[in-house]
Amino acid sequence: MFKFFSSTSIYSLIHKLINFINSIFFLILIIGLTFALVLSPPDYIQGDSVRIMYVHVPAAWLGLACFAFITFLSIFNFVFKIRNFYFINKSIAPIGLLFTCLAIVTGSLWGQPTWGTWWVWDARLTSMFVLMLFYVFYISAFKLLDKEETIVKVSSTIAIIGSINLPIIKYSVEWWTTLHQPASIKIAGSSSVHPAMLLPLLVMLLVFLLYGALIFLMKYKTEIIRIKKKNIKRI
Amino acid sequence: MIIEFIKMNGYGLYVWLSFSIVLFSCAVFYLKTKKTLRKYENDFLVELQKLSVEEKNKALGNSKVAQQILAANSKMN
Structure with missing residues (x-):
């Protein structure tokens, strides 16, 4: 069932995908x-x-999505002890950390002209900061x-505990009074963003997705080579 | 008109700084990841060269990954 996840069968696919993303990304x-x-x-x-929304929102969404995926x-x-998932998680985590940091920094730059402050310890901003800390702990486990067995146990525990923070981030603007505005775009229900702004937002989301996929594929490829190098005499 | 575009009605500093930080961080992260990948590919090839002819042929025969790294490296050179 999981033969598809073997490193050899994935390697050539990764190479093709990297070339494809490189050709359309710019x-x-x-x-x-x-x-x-x-x-x-x-x-x-x-x-x-x-306009800061076009970098802030995709970065925040993908920072959250990466952690949910991890x-x-x-x-x-x-449950299933699939070794490749360990490498996938190891490759995704730095991307999630980068996007979360970018969401925090650009959010701060958006906050100054909009709210008159760079930072405030309100529920949304604090919960995003906590997510960043969980990413740091998670990556530290690998470093x-x-x-490998200990890393899997420790990193999985960090991920599962950290996942409690994900709904807190999502609903923080509804549960508490925050400076941060409530969600303008909903998966179920209508969006309050005008199509003239929604289209650029979706295009920038695609840019961030492609960039994240490119970095993930490169990191995952590095992991496969590292393992092959380690076991070169046993190939 | 260009000055107005750069100033963005007084928000230019925040907007340009945001986009610059994102583009710069992503570019640095991309280059760092690419450099690490190249390093591991080269290290793998060095290890492959250290093997005896028999071991090397066996490794290349059994591993598609080894074949592809070697092929990619030949293309670059």
């Missing part, structure tokens, strides 16, 4: 930046500062521990 990035910085209209209240694979790995 075109989509230019389109996304043109929409975000030139074509999209300023907001009637926030003015041009709303948690899901950690639980799956705990500081030696035995």
Whole structure:
């Protein structure tokens, strides 16, 4: 069933995917930046500062999505012991940390002109900061521990505990009074974002997704080579 | 008109700084990841060269990954 997940069968696919993403990435990035910085209209209240949304929101969404994915694979790995999931998680975590840090920094840069402050310890911002800390702990487990079995146990525990924070981030703006605005885009239900702003946001989300996929594939490829190198005499 | 575009009605500093930080961080992270990948590919090839002819042929015969790393390296050179 899980033969598809063998490193050998995945390796050639990774190579093709990296080439494919490299060939289309810059075109989509230019389109996304043109929409975000030139074509999209300023907001009637926030003015041009709303353009920060086009980097802040995709970064935040993907920071959350990466951690949710890591948690899901950690639980799956705990049950089925699929070694490749360990490498997938190890490759995804730095991308999630990068996106979470970017969401926090760009959010701070958006907060100053909008709220008049760079940072406030409200529920949404604090819970995002906690997510960043969980990513740091998670990555530290890979860096500081030696035995793979111990790393799997420790990192999975961190991921499962950290996943409690995910619904807190999502619903923090509804459960508590925060400076941060409630969600404008909902999976179920209508979006309050005008299509003229929604389209650039979706294009920038695609840019971030492609970038994340590219980094993940490169990191995963590195992991496969590292393992093959370690076992070169046993190949 | 270009000045107005850069100033963005007084929000230019925040907008340009946000986009610059994102692009710069992503570019640095991409280059660092690419460099690490190249390093591991080269290290793998060095290890492969250290093997005896028999071991090397066996490794190349049994591992598609080894074949592909070697092929990719030949293309680059």
